[in-house]
Amino acid sequence: MEKRNANGLTEKEFLSQYNPGDYKRPSVTVDILVLGMNEKLDGLKVLLIRRKDHPFMDCWALAGGFVEYDESTYRAAVRELYEETGLSDIYLEQLYTMSQPDRDPRMRVIDVAYIALIPIVEAHAGSDASEAAWFDVSMTDEEMILKNETLGVFMKYSLEKKVFHNGILQIENYVPRLQSKEALAFDHAEIVMEGLLRIRNKVEYTDIAFNLMPQEFTLPDLQKVYEILLGKTLYKTNFRDKIQDKVVALDKKGVSVTGGKKSLLYRYKNRY
Amino acid sequence: MEKRNANGLTEKEFLSQYNPGDYKRPSVTVDILVLGMNEKLDGLKVLLIRRKDHPFMDCWALAGGFVEYDESTYRAAVRELYEETGLSDIYLEQLYTMSQPDRDPRMRVIDVAYIALIPIVEAHAGSDASEAAWFDVSMTDEEMILKNETLGVFMKYSLEKKVFHNGILQIENYVPRLQSKEALAFDHAEIVMEGLLRIRNKVEYTDIAFNLMPQEFTLPDLQKVYEILLGKTLYKTNFRDKIQDKVVALDKKGVSVTGGKKSLLYRYKNRY
DNA sequence: TGACAAAGTAGCGAAATGCTACTAAAATAC
DNA sequence: GTATTTTAGTAGCATTTCGCTACTTTGTCA
Numbered sequence: 392m393e394k395r396n397a398n399g400l401t402e403k404e405f406l407s408q409y410n411p412g413d414y415k416r417p418s419v420t421v422d423i424l425v426l427g428m429n430e431k432l433d434g435l436k437v438l439l440i441r442r443k444d445h446p447f448m449d450c451w452a453l454a455g456g457f458v459e460y461d462e463s464t465y466r467a468a469v470r471e472l473y474e475e476t477g478l479s480d481i482y483l484e485q486l487y488t489m490s491q492p493d494r495d496p497r498m499r500v501i502d503v504a505y506i507a508l509i510p511i512v513e514a515h516a517g518s519d520a521s522e523a524a525w526f527d528v529s530m531t532d533e534e535m536i537l538k539n540e541t542l543g544v545f546m547k548y549s550l551e552k553k554v555f556h557n558g559i560l561q562i563e564n565y566v567p568r569l570q571s572k573e574a575l576a577f578d579h580a581e582i583v584m585e586g587l588l589r590i591r592n593k594v595e596y597t598d599i600a601f602n603l604m605p606q607e608f609t610l611p612d613l614q615k616v617y618e619i620l621l622g623k624t625l626y627k628t629n630f631r632d633k634i635q636d637k638v639v640a641l642d643k644k645g646v647s648v649t650g651g652k653k654s655l656l657y658r659y660k661n662r663y
Numbered sequence: 664m665e666k667r668n669a670n671g672l673t674e675k676e677f678l679s680q681y682n683p684g685d686y687k688r689p690s691v692t693v694d695i696l697v698l699g700m701n702e703k704l705d706g707l708k709v710l711l712i713r714r715k716d717h718p719f720m721d722c723w724a725l726a727g728g729f730v731e732y733d734e735s736t737y738r739a740a741v742r743e744l745y746e747e748t749g750l751s752d753i754y755l756e757q758l759y760t761m762s763q764p765d766r767d768p769r770m771r772v773i774d775v776a777y778i779a780l781i782p783i784v785e786a787h788a789g790s791d792a793s794e795a796a797w798f799d800v801s802m803t804d805e806e807m808i809l810k811n812e813t814l815g816v817f818m819k820y821s822l823e824k825k826v827f828h829n830g831i832l833q834i835e836n837y838v839p840r841l842q843s844k845e846a847l848a849f850d851h852a853e854i855v856m857e858g859l860l861r862i863r864n865k866v867e868y869t870d871i872a873f874n875l876m877p878q879e880f881t882l883p884d885l886q887k888v889y890e891i892l893l894g895k896t897l898y899k900t901n902f903r904d905k906i907q908d909k910v911v912a913l914d915k916k917g918v919s920v921t922g923g924k925k926s927l928l929y930r931y932k933n934r935y
Numbered sequence: 936t937g938a939c940a941a942a943g944t945a946g947c948g949a950a951a952t953g954c955t956a957c958t959a960a961a962a963t964a965c
Numbered sequence: 966g967t968a969t970t971t972t973a974g975t976a977g978c979a980t981t982t983c984g985c986t987a988c989t990t991t992g993t994c995a
Contacts, residue, residue, distance in 0.1 A: 460688075
């Protein structure tokens with residue numbers, strides 16, 4: 392009583408005869424936007440890899456690579472992240488799939504972008520590899536800047552507001568437009584921009600920010616991280632009220648950096 | 664003064680010699696989750712297409728198809744939506760990329776899922792094609808149900824809460840598990856679930872809900888749509904206060920359906 | 936020990952939200 | 966016609982959240 396299709400085939404027969412065809416298929420890659428707080432907790436950093444070959448030779452790019460035929464894009468992202476930066480067991484979430492046909496001059500490539508967050512304490516992992524480096528990244532409504540003062544690299548994009556029509560609504564979108572001599576490879580500036588918008592948005596309704604904190608942290612430090620991600624200052628009292636059911640106090644205190652009372656250490660409740 | 668790579672090639676030389684290789688590439692498809700409100704404005708509907716061949720023959724599936732070699736996935740989604748349902752010029756946004764290697768028994772397929780919203784007034788477009796039909800869809804914390812009483816089709820998934828570790832955080836995710844005899848094709852139940860979560864979330868901080876409304880609408884109707892998307896009742900006064908700067912009143916009134924005062928018609932401010 | 940710096944708490948006005956109750960206008964019943 | 970029912974729309978107040986200032990506490994440094 393098996394179902395037969397219009398050609399009279401059962402599913403088993405259909406699958407055994409199925410020919411995928413030899414038309415041209417896109418290649419599939421993953422890229423990972425790795426973000427962490429800087430040492431002073433007053434800004435975000437992004438991990439970039441220097442390209443050693445054409446195209447975009449010598450340009451800085453996100454970590455990434457090709458997806459194997461039998462692995463999910465998530466698995467590929469985990470693998471590439473480890474291979475290129477040594478990082479593992481960090482927060483990783485799918486961000487956006489880039490598919491402009493001309494995004495890679497070599498061939499048609501579909502790129503699934505991921506976003507990774509890394510705790511402050513590990514913020515220097517992977518940075519000793521000569522081809523990887525951490526860049527300060529900041530974004531306002533008008534521009535996005537990536538820089539590494541040690542390397543003397545400065546990249547600047549203005550964010551052009553574009554109003555387009557998607558269905559019946561006017562949608563405002565931002566498109567990064569290069570303003571500096573140096574540039575990110577491919578469409579990676581768009582990915583960085585989208586990633587920063589995503590994380591800024593998710594801070595408001597998830598606990599994603601804790602992925603940027605070490606195991607034990609102080610509330611003033613946590614507040615700084617929230618302030619950077621949200622792009623505005625918060626009030627101590629209100630912040631502590633809102634956060635208190637997400638954290639548990641430890642009975643130790645942190646260190647005083649520039650003199651002043653030592654703050655209590657906390658850890659995230661839903662850490663595993 | 665052109666840059667040369669390790670093999671002494673300029674970019675132009677490199678690209679002209681570049682061989683993409685003949686290793687196996689995944690196929691790339693798009694699927695579109697088309698959502699609209701039902702007539703009574705007390706629930707969402709999803710547009711499904713009946714599959715006419717293996718695999719998942721006779722199962723209901725999202726609209727979708729293969730991405731051409733030289734089109735973006737967005738373009739492919741627009742094209743497939745029009746080809747399969749006749750719908751065009753509606754809200755369309757990228758949702759998630761599905762990439763489990765075994766998601767299609769025929770071959771490796773990477774699927775970029777999109778979500779489309781359609782105004783009430785057009786809610787029956789495409790439904791006359793015999794292989795397409797609108798299904799009532801509802802989702803609670805525990806289950807997701809899709810049904811079409813005219814066709815006598817009933818699909819039910821329990822939403823199993825899964826706690827997994829992504830980096831340092833415990834993340835709670837829901838996975839749909841089939842409870843009924845009939846089922847959606849492929850991993851489309853996951854896409855529907857993700858889409859409903861996405862839209863529920865976006866209602867809170869965007870004007871996405873207006874894509875589900877006709878040009879002219881009443882505030883009580885708009886409130887019903889918000890209530891369905893958010894899954895909770897709202898207070899008239901507060902709702903009107905919050906919405907009033909997004910809409911402009913027209914000087915006509917709508918029709919009274921079951922007796923009672925006629926309500927004023929409005930339209931969305933940022934409509935084009 | 937005193938000056939300074941940061942941690943942490945108290946408290947209050949303003950704004951947003953939860954909630955009840957009313958009046959106004961339309962359809963329906965008689 | 967008038968009464969009844971139904972929905973639209975407004976008033977108003979209690980509760981909670983948020984914006985903001987000021988204070989006390991505890992540490993470092995000179």
